[in-house]
Amino acid sequence: MIRIGVLSDTHGDLNATLEALEIFDCYQAKTLIHCGDIGEDVYPALPAGRTYCVSGNTDDSWVAQRFAMACGLNYQNRFGRLTLGNIRIAFLHGDDRSSLRFALYSGNFDLVLQGHTHVAENSLIDHQVRLVNPGAVVRSARPSVAVITLPEISDSLTPSELAAARETAMQQLEVQPGFLRSNVETAEEVRQAREQAARRLIPPHLLQSGILR
Numbered sequence: 302m303i304r305i306g307v308l309s310d311t312h313g314d315l316n317a318t319l320e321a322l323e324i325f326d327c328y329q330a331k332t333l334i335h336c337g338d339i340g341e342d343v344y345p346a347l348p349a350g351r352t353y354c355v356s357g358n359t360d361d362s363w364v365a366q367r368f369a370m371a372c373g374l375n376y377q378n379r380f381g382r383l384t385l386g387n388i389r390i391a392f393l394h395g396d397d398r399s400s401l402r403f404a405l406y407s408g409n410f411d412l413v414l415q416g417h418t419h420v421a422e423n424s425l426i427d428h429q430v431r432l433v434n435p436g437a438v439v440r441s442a443r444p445s446v447a448v449i450t451l452p453e454i455s456d457s458l459t460p461s462e463l464a465a466a467r468e469t470a471m472q473q474l475e476v477q478p479g480f481l482r483s484n485v486e487t488a489e490e491v492r493q494a495r496e497q498a499a500r501r502l503i504p505p506h507l508l509q510s511g512i513l514r
Contacts (some may be wrong), residue, residue, distance in 0.1 A: 303386045303451040306330035309394070309416025310437035312359065313340025317438045317481060321446045322346065324479035328448045332385065336416035336435070337394030341368060349373030355381045357394035357416065380404075387454035387463065388412055388470060395434070405430055411467045412449075412474070421445050423476045431471040436478075444481040449474065 306325035311318045325333060333348060337357025341364065347354070353375045356365045362378060369376030380400055381392040388411050391404040395415030404413045405426050413432045421436035421443075436445035451474075454466045 303332070303453060304328060304330045305332045305334060305385070305449050305451065306446060307334050307336065307392075307414050307433065307435040307449060308438055308446040309336035309435050310338040310357070310419055310439065310441075311335070311340055311343045312338055312437075312439050313342045314439045315342045315346055317444065318343045318346050320481050321438050321479070322348075324446055324481070325448065328477065328479070330448050334381070334383070334390075334392050334414055336392055336414055338416060339365065344368040344372045344374065347372065347374055353377065353381055353383055353392065355379055355393055358396040382410075386451050387456065388451050388467065390414065405432065411471050412451075421447070421478060423447075425472060429468045429471055431474050431476075433476055438481060446479045446481070448477040448479055450477070 306328065308321050311321070331351060333352040335347065335352065335354035337355050338359045339354060339357065350373055354369060355377050356362045356379055366376055366378070379393065379397065383390045383392070389409065390412045391410040392414040393400055393404060395401050395417035401415060404410055411430060413430060415432070415434050416437065418434060419437035419441045420434065422432060422434035424432045426432055433447055433449065435447035436443065438444055438446065452470050454463065454470065458466060
């Protein structure tokens, strides 16, 4: 079995992100996937070498790439691909509807992970593709993450057996929600947070490294 932790929409909130990481540690999730709207202050907290991430609509892709590289994260721009245990995974923020449709209906993926809506979701599409939205770590009525347990499908199966095994795995997929302490913000607090995010400077320790100059 492979256990992965999925989070999204941290929006630069370091304290909430650390709480999310504690949940993943409790479940011993070794691989983490962030579905975007990360925020600059969060990158250094994400575990190096085992975190995969994409940009969201509030992330600057140029800045995101450099922060991710500096912090040892596997950054895949706006659309991520990963295969674990012969399960084909797509992960994206979800604001680009055409990319989301491609992930769901192209036949190239078994598990699709998205964020953006700030609402948790766990749906089976056409009996064979699982769509999981972990919800949002911040700015949500019920802040949450998701822990997914994947089976390890054998490499020795024939193509038809492999397709059947993947379909069965998605139908029986174990998705465990993890709820954070409530950090609901008022509309004014959300507005102020967005203004602060727009003015936020690159953290000094990354500037000093020379990587982001």
